[in-house]
Amino acid sequence: MAALLDGAGAGRVAKPGMARTRITLKDPARFSDPANLTWERYVAMQARERERYLAERATIPQDALDFKNVSPRYLENAVDQFANNYYSELSATHYVATAAANAPFDELKKSALFQLADEQRHxxxxxxxxxxxxIPESDWLAAWESPGTTCRFFxxxxxxxxxxxxxxxxxxxxEGAAGPGTFTVLADGAEARGDVLSAVNHRARIRDETRHISYGRALVKALIEDDPANLDTIQRWQDESLQLFSEVARGGERREWWEGxxxxxxKIALPQGLRPTF
Known part of the structure; x- marks a missing residue:
């Protein structure tokens, strides 16, 4: 955690001395988990997901598992993507845990706890x-901290x-922005270059990420219905987030990725009444 937070001030978006704006859901009954999960259902679902994942992983030849079918250039260029994947998930195991611990009502806590288990698996x-x-572990964090990664946002x-x-x-x-479409592109790109393990991982991740996005959308919808004035705060949170993410576009070098x-x-934000940041 210390390594994750080291330099975290660089990602700060609020002005020094200013308290962050908080919004509350005055009527928690407005929010419900779209997946309608209970612990029993979650465990059964993840058992099926694990069985499916292991079956897909078992089809990967050993040479592909050991990255013997990829070029040295691919590995050199892919390190920052590996770092974005790994450290975003490591970050999520911490910030989702914070969200669960501080959740203002039980239905939100339950959704966050199920997500926390997902993030640990990822x-x-x-x-x-x-x-x-x-790739030496000593190189991982440095790759994530380099310009043009997701480091500042997380x-x-x-x-x-x-x-x-x-x-x-x-x-x-x-997750709404980096959702199923982005992971499909990453999976297809990795597979085309011989990185079958990353491709299988990305496709497995999609199913969980879709569920996380779904309850995030339900939360935003509930907040706006509860008090339309909450839209202004959510707009500000969106703008802050996308400004931090814009660094990943590398000044237009990743224009196609950024536009996608x-x-x-x-696609999910504008129907809620939010305005484009860019």
């Missing part, structure tokens, strides 16, 4: 990629304590 998948690619989330702000920014904005990222997010 983290272990992403760690295996680094290890099988034989360090910003790690500074937050308010559950609603964390989940709006983390689930609705970040925004399009994915605006």
């Amino acid at each position: 983290l272990e998948m992403d760690r295996e990629v680094f290890e099988r690619a034989r 360090r910003h989330l790690l500074e937050l304590e308010d559950s609603i702000e964390i989940l709006v920014k983390g689930n609705f904005v970040a 990222f925004l399009a994915s997010y605006y």
Whole structure:
């Protein structure tokens, strides 16, 4: 955690000395988990997901698992993507835990706890990629801290304590933008270059991320219906988040990725009454 937070001030978006705006859901009954999960249903669902994942992973030839079918250039260029995957999940195991611990009502706490278990599973998948690619662990954090990664955004989330702000920014904005479409592109790109393990991991991740986005959308909808004035705060949170994420576009170098990222997010944001940031 210390390594994650080291330098976190660089991701700060509020002016020094200013308290962050908090919003509340005055009527918690407005929010419900769209997946309608209970612990029993969640465990059964994840057992099926794990069985499916292991079956897909079992089809990967050993040479592909050991990254022997990828070029040295691919590995060199992919390290920052591996770092974005791994450290975003590591960050999520912390900020989602904070959201669960501070959740103002039980239905939100339950959704966050199920997500926390998902993020831990994703983290272990992403760690295996680094290890099988034989990238020294001493290089991982440096890759994530380099310009043009998700580092500043996730360090910003790690500074937050308010559950609603964390989940709006983390689930609705970040996962909503980097949702199924982005992971499909990443999976297809990795597979085309011989990185089958990353491809399988990305496709497995999609199913959980879709659920996280769904309850993030339900939370935003409930907040706006509860008090239309909340829209202004959510707009500000969106703007802060996308400004931090814009660094990943690398000044236009990743224009196609950035345009897809925004399009994915605006597809769920604009119907809620939010305005484009860019």
